[in-house]
Amino acid sequence: MSQSATQTTRLRAPSGAAARAMGLTKVYGEGQTRVVALDSVCVEFGRGRFTAIMGPSGSGKSTLMHCMAGLDSLSEGSAHVGDTELSSLGDRQLTKLRREKIGFVFQAFNLLPTLSAIENITLPMDIAGRKPDQEWLKLTVGTLGLSGRLRHRPSQLSGGQQQRVAVARALAGRPEIIFADEPTGNLDSHSGAEVLGFLQESVRGLGQTVVMVTHDPVAASYADRVIFLADGRLTDELAAPTPESVLDRMRILDTNGPVR
Numbered sequence: 177m178s179q180s181a182t183q184t185t186r187l188r189a190p191s192g193a194a195a196r197a198m199g200l201t202k203v204y205g206e207g208q209t210r211v212v213a214l215d216s217v218c219v220e221f222g223r224g225r226f227t228a229i230m231g232p233s234g235s236g237k238s239t240l241m242h243c244m245a246g247l248d249s250l251s252e253g254s255a256h257v258g259d260t261e262l263s264s265l266g267d268r269q270l271t272k273l274r275r276e277k278i279g280f281v282f283q284a285f286n287l288l289p290t291l292s293a294i295e296n297i298t299l300p301m302d303i304a305g306r307k308p309d310q311e312w313l314k315l316t317v318g319t320l321g322l323s324g325r326l327r328h329r330p331s332q333l334s335g336g337q338q339q340r341v342a343v344a345r346a347l348a349g350r351p352e353i354i355f356a357d358e359p360t361g362n363l364d365s366h367s368g369a370e371v372l373g374f375l376q377e378s379v380r381g382l383g384q385t386v387v388m389v390t391h392d393p394v395a396a397s398y399a400d401r402v403i404f405l406a407d408g409r410l411t412d413e414l415a416a417p418t419p420e421s422v423l424d425r426m427r428i429l430d431t432n433g434p435v436r
């Protein structure tokens with residue numbers, strides 16, 4: 177390759193995907209306990225987009241999220257976050273990547289009870305020795321409607337407010353991508369709608385990238401795109417989802433089985 181071609185390759189803008197997988201296969205166990213949790217999945221999660229992952233129980237949703245977030249290893253194929261290939265990283269580099277480039281929101285809020293909301297929000301950055309960008313932090317906290325609650329402990333906040341603190345914590349470091357696993361699973365429908373609205377606003381208003389696992393067609397309708405998994409395979413996808421269109425697609429997939 178000529179020197180200028182090499183330069184062009186090096187200087188090329190990063191791909192439009194915040195994360196992507198090619199031929200991602202994950203096998204657990206062996207012999208009689210062997211389970212193919214993911215079977216050659218190819219998927220891209222667009223930068224600045226909100227994607228929902230749906231599928232029946234055991235279809236591989238959490239495994240896909242864990243593999244793409246560097247929380248679990250791949251059996252075959254590749255997974256990138258930005259331009260970084262995960263399997264090329266050792267444990268310490270993976271920890272660093274998760275800390276610097278990925279935000280997590282789980283069903284359980286996972287807040288530290290003795291810390292205030294703002295201390296919880298900045299904790300990952302404090303651990304990493306990074307100074308929060310005060311302007312971004314203010315914008316995030318304001319967008320999530322938490323400005324008046326920052327000195328409260330988790331026990332002094334409602335479930336919805338606690339999950340909003342968890343979303344703010346995920347956003348605070350301005351990660352490449354946020355993975356949310358059933359973020360409204362522990363919330364009543366009103367608080368759930370609020371949290372989903374804020375996740376959507378973090379994508380539309382703040383330009384963040386969110387990937388969310390959910391069983392709920394209403395939750396999925398907050399996303400820009402829904403992908404469907406069945407038996408570890410990507411079987412379908414839907415753009416601009418509504419609760420009705422997601423339900424319809426789930427019914428079709430249930431009746432016809434996965435498209436192979």
Ligand SMILES: Nc1ncnc2c1ncn2[C@@H]1O[C@H](COP(=O)(O)OP(=O)(O)OP(=O)(O)O)[C@@H](O)[C@H]1O
Pocket residue numbers: 204205211212213231232233234235236237238239240
């Ligand atoms: N650590 C593990 N060891 C063995 N098998 C596993 C492990 N984790 C997941 N599996 C299996 O892999 C398959 C996919 O599981 P996964 O948790 O990804 O599904 P899911 O779609 O997230 O399910 P749910 O909606 O019930 O959370 C299942 O058959 C599951 O039993």
